[in-house]
Amino acid sequence: AQSVTQPDIHITVSEGASLELRCNYSYGATPYLFWYVQSPGQGLQLLLKYFSGDTLVQGIKGFEAEFKRSQSSFNLRKPSVHWSDAAEYFCAVGTGNQFYFGTGTSLTVIP
Amino acid sequence: DAGVIQSPRHEVTEMGQEVTLRCKPISGHDYLFWYRQTMMRGLELLIYFNNNVPIDDSGMPEDRFSAKMPNASFSTLKIQPSEPRDSAVYFCASRISNQPQHFGDGTRLSIL
Numbered sequence: 673a674q675s676v677t678q679p680d681i682h683i684t685v686s687e688g689a690s691l692e693l694r695c696n697y698s699y700g701a702t703p704y705l706f707w708y709v710q711s712p713g714q715g716l717q718l719l720l721k722y723f724s725g726d727t728l729v730q731g732i733k734g735f736e737a738e739f740k741r742s743q744s745s746f747n748l749r750k751p752s753v754h755w756s757d758a759a760e761y762f763c764a765v766g767t768g769n770q771f772y773f774g775t776g777t778s779l780t781v782i783p
Numbered sequence: 784d785a786g787v788i789q790s791p792r793h794e795v796t797e798m799g800q801e802v803t804l805r806c807k808p809i810s811g812h813d814y815l816f817w818y819r820q821t822m823m824r825g826l827e828l829l830i831y832f833n834n835n836v837p838i839d840d841s842g843m844p845e846d847r848f849s850a851k852m853p854n855a856s857f858s859t860l861k862i863q864p865s866e867p868r869d870s871a872v873y874f875c876a877s878r879i880s881n882q883p884q885h886f887g888d889g890t891r892l893s894i895l
Contacts (some may be wrong), residue, residue: 708881715787715874717888723881762826770839771884773826 674699678774685753686782693777695763703765705746707737710760710776719761720758722746730734731759753783785809787887789875795893801863804890807856808877816884817850817860818874825872832858865894 677696685691697703704723708716720731727739739749746763758781763774796802808815816831830840837851843850844884845867852858862869870893876884 704881708886713888713891715789716876718883718885722882733814751784771840 673739674703674765674770676763676772676774678761678763678777681775682778682780684780684782687755688752691748691750691753691757692777693761693763693779694749695746695774697744697746697763697765697772699744699765699772701767702741703767705737705739706764706766706771707735707746707748708762708764709733710762712759716762719748738772746759753779753781757781757782787875787877789873789887789890791837791890791895792888792889793891794871796807796865797895798867799864800894801861802865802892803870804860804873804875804892806860806875806887808854808858808875809879809885812877813855813886815852815858816876816878818856818876819844820872820874820889829860837868839879864890867894870894 675698681692698719699770706718706721709719719735722729722736723737730736735750737746739746760776760778762776764771813834817829818826820826829842829849832852850860856886872889872891874886874889876886878884
């Protein structure tokens, strides 16, 4: 069965510290992989996507993610977090029109 | 470049009333999706359309929910009659070909 797991419900980091948000998936084939960010009261904004090719993908706002097939993971990283990065982050996997979203990781950034 | 536009942003209504949520997809996008987001269940796909035709409505919770897409630039999600457990944020998203989905800002629905 297809599923996405984001094991960390909530993460707190200091501004300027590095960040890694975990995402593990279960999928029958090589899926497309996505990270979305949701600010309070807003919709989901696409941060980055992986379809094929280079397993390290760069996204907007200084985020990157690495696809590791052997670990079925697609972790999101940022070297230096800004206060404006505080939001909810969703990992998603799928092909075509069937998307599976993780339950989200809430990020708090402290000064 | 206008994104996906949803209206209203907030809706508060009494149980038993009909609720209609609206969505205008990005121009040129041929797929449209309706999602529901709750704390308990996260993001759930309710239904999606391709070229205005409903393709998969297996996520629609029950017959009280219906969705239409009369043309390429407009879709509605209707709940009749509404119940308190329908309270959630409803998102519309659209996409073209194999590109990622673009989401609207959502409609926060509260059923009293």
